[in-house]
Amino acid sequence: MNKAKLIPLLLVVFSMTLFAQRTKLRPGTNIFSPQQDVDLGREVAKDAERQLELINNGNANTYISALGQRLASKVPNENKFPFYFKIVNDRSINAFALPGGPVYVHRGAIEAADNEAQLAGVIGHEMGHVILRHGTNQATKAQVGQGALGILGAVLGNGAAGQIAAVGGGFLANSVLLKYSRDAESQADLIGTQVLYDLGYDPKAMAEFFDKLAKEHKGTKTEEFFSNHPIPENRVTKVNAEIKKLGPLPPTPRTDSPDFQEAKRIMLSLPEPAKRDTKATPANSKPPAAPSARTIEFNSNGVRLRHPDNWKSSVQGTHATIAPDDGIINGNLAYGMIVDVFQPQGAADLDQASAQLLNQLKQGNAGMQTTRSRVQTKLDGRPALLAELSNDSPIGGKETDVVITVLRSSNEMMYFVMVAPAKDFPQYRNAFNQVLDSVRLR
Numbered sequence: 001m002n003k004a005k006l007i008p009l010l011l012v013v014f015s016m017t018l019f020a021q022r023t024k025l026r027p028g029t030n031i032f033s034p035q036q037d038v039d040l041g042r043e044v045a046k047d048a049e050r051q052l053e054l055i056n057n058g059n060a061n062t063y064i065s066a067l068g069q070r071l072a073s074k075v076p077n078e079n080k081f082p083f084y085f086k087i088v089n090d091r092s093i094n095a096f097a098l099p100g101g102p103v104y105v106h107r108g109a110i111e112a113a114d115n116e117a118q119l120a121g122v123i124g125h126e127m128g129h130v131i132l133r134h135g136t137n138q139a140t141k142a143q144v145g146q147g148a149l150g151i152l153g154a155v156l157g158n159g160a161a162g163q164i165a166a167v168g169g170g171f172l173a174n175s176v177l178l179k180y181s182r183d184a185e186s187q188a189d190l191i192g193t194q195v196l197y198d199l200g201y202d203p204k205a206m207a208e209f210f211d212k213l214a215k216e217h218k219g220t221k222t223e224e225f226f227s228n229h230p231i232p233e234n235r236v237t238k239v240n241a242e243i244k245k246l247g248p249l250p251p252t253p254r255t256d257s258p259d260f261q262e263a264k265r266i267m268l269s270l271p272e273p274a275k276r277d278t279k280a281t282p283a284n285s286k287p288p289a290a291p292s293a294r295t296i297e298f299n300s301n302g303v304r305l306r307h308p309d310n311w312k313s314s315v316q317g318t319h320a321t322i323a324p325d326d327g328i329i330n331g332n333l334a335y336g337m338i339v340d341v342f343q344p345q346g347a348a349d350l351d352q353a354s355a356q357l358l359n360q361l362k363q364g365n366a367g368m369q370t371t372r373s374r375v376q377t378k379l380d381g382r383p384a385l386l387a388e389l390s391n392d393s394p395i396g397g398k399e400t401d402v403v404i405t406v407l408r409s410s411n412e413m414m415y416f417v418m419v420a421p422a423k424d425f426p427q428y429r430n431a432f433n434q435v436l437d438s439v440r441l442r
């Protein structure tokens, strides 16, 4: 080997030793199996596609699929999630991915991207959420709020997983599957950065694009994206730190392609999408009959109580929903109550355990706000706390949630959530109070 060849080789070897290993990311806690991610994503996708308008343009569809599959060939997809990619005819700058592989890019995101690297970064970021299973990780964390949300019953019960998409009465914007934490955002950024690098793109493109959007496009066009993908702290700095670990950058990284510019041109030339009312009230939202004065007994998981005889209970594990017919809209409780057990983290007194519970409920319900903080009360003669919350109702508008907590043992708290739309809550207050008065804990 002559010297001329040896020197570049040595440089490569030397420079490799300068770079730390890339960040290896693993999915967090998850009570779902990877296959359930796939099943759930498919169900929600079906629902989504009924409500969204997809772009049906051969060239643009071929382009987004080809770009997506190229990215898919490089992401560390250990669970072999089957990715697919579609364009939504919506001019807001957004993209979202559902568990197990469906990735949707809004037309507005393609229109707003300057080049292919930026778009590839957005898609890579979304794929990061999929492979790191952030959606079902969120659902896992929010499981305690399942009653208020109808999450796990929907998912693990009869497979009506599309309900998750409609959590809180809104559409995907409100879905617990798409409410990522700032940490999840940082992780998705790292996956996006790594995959850009691995395909020879400028790895800075994604963070730059998000940064640009956050600064220049404040307002409605990006509102949905940033409400689901909260801006992580020091986004650009963290991405740059990762880039340093990845290795030498190509001297002229790929940034664009004629195919991207063609797809962007197609998007810009399409007619304005038809206005859609995604917050439309579900068709089956006729209000339930008033609570009956006659009561029947409920007895499950060490809780006994009496509830109006025109309400039905359904129990799944420790979780019970007691609601009138028509009280559950698309799997979400609009009228009725939840009884469940909460296990606090660490040694917690009633106040601390209740605070933990309320935090978890809020994590899973973006629109949830405390309207009355914890006040002391009694339940079955035991000290209890009562909090009142406001949340988005599945029938549209706001609902009132009253949460009562009581310790059953040092590491187990029972909680009761009474739910009704804010405008109807006064008519339900009596019935709720009578139920609470009848509670006997074992």
Ligand SMILES: [Zn+2]
Residues within 6 Å of the ligand: 125, 126, 129, 180, 184, 185, 188, 228, 229
């Ligand atoms: Zn994100």
